[in-house]
Amino acid sequence: GQSLEQPSEVTAVEGAIVQINCTYQTSGFYGLSWYQQHDGGAPTFLSYNALDGLEETGRFSSFLSRSDSYGYLLLQELQMKDSASYFCAVRDQGGNKLSFGAGTTVTVRA
Amino acid sequence: DADVTQTPRNRITKTGKRIMLECSQTKGHDRMYWYRQDPGLGLRLIYYSFDVKDINKGEISDGYSVSRQAQAKFSLSLESAIPNQTALYFCATSGATGQRMDGYTFGSGTRLTVV
Numbered sequence: 393g394q395s396l397e398q399p400s401e402v403t404a405v406e407g408a409i410v411q412i413n414c415t416y417q418t419s420g421f422y423g424l425s426w427y428q429q430h431d432g433g434a435p436t437f438l439s440y441n442a443l444d445g446l447e448e449t450g451r452f453s454s455f456l457s458r459s460d461s462y463g464y465l466l467l468q469e470l471q472m473k474d475s476a477s478y479f480c481a482v483r484d485q486g487g488n489k490l491s492f493g494a495g496t497t498v499t500v501r502a
Numbered sequence: 503d504a505d506v507t508q509t510p511r512n513r514i515t516k517t518g519k520r521i522m523l524e525c526s527q528t529k530g531h532d533r534m535y536w537y538r539q540d541p542g543l544g545l546r547l548i549y550y551s552f553d554v555k556d557i558n559k560g561e562i563s564d565g566y567s568v569s570r571q572a573q574a575k576f577s578l579s580l581e582s583a584i585p586n587q588t589a590l591y592f593c594a595t596s597g598a599t600g601q602r603m604d605g606y607t608f609g610s611g612t613r614l615t616v617v
Binding site: 437 | 506535537539542543544545546547550552560561590592605606607608609610611613
């Protein structure tokens, strides 16, 4: 089975940098994904790491270390609209389906 | 139109009633999923389907059933609803796993309350 750990809440001010860590235990591993969800709306795909290293997409970056079973999502130049829940998710080895962490609620303050 | 459409958006039903949640997608993907979200528990997989003839149980399938009527349609049924099935339900679709950037596309969700 899959098990993912991420912090439940993070608070930061506008313009700051936030790092959301995710550690996972899986019976197989195919890749780590990140999703954003605003106020119970549809989760939206942010990033995907299959290999070790940093992937950058605008203000957001995602990192993976397969040897440490660890990844993080980095949110830079925080804006009020970044207030949302962020979920890490892992694919099983067959790449068949995603298992999600419990989510991290990010609150951005003025 | 949204890529993934779920109906109804909100539903209140009584204990013991049968209810069906519907999902349709215009992405042309073969893979579809039903997830349930409860506060503090993230998204948990109920059922998934990789094509019209394929149905698989997820981690919390008890009390639920599904039907894949066509490539674009995947419905979730609660045969006899109970209060602890009160939750936010999401349908999602994805492309083949060989694609590096094939994230899931989710619908807007169905908020179900069982009283």
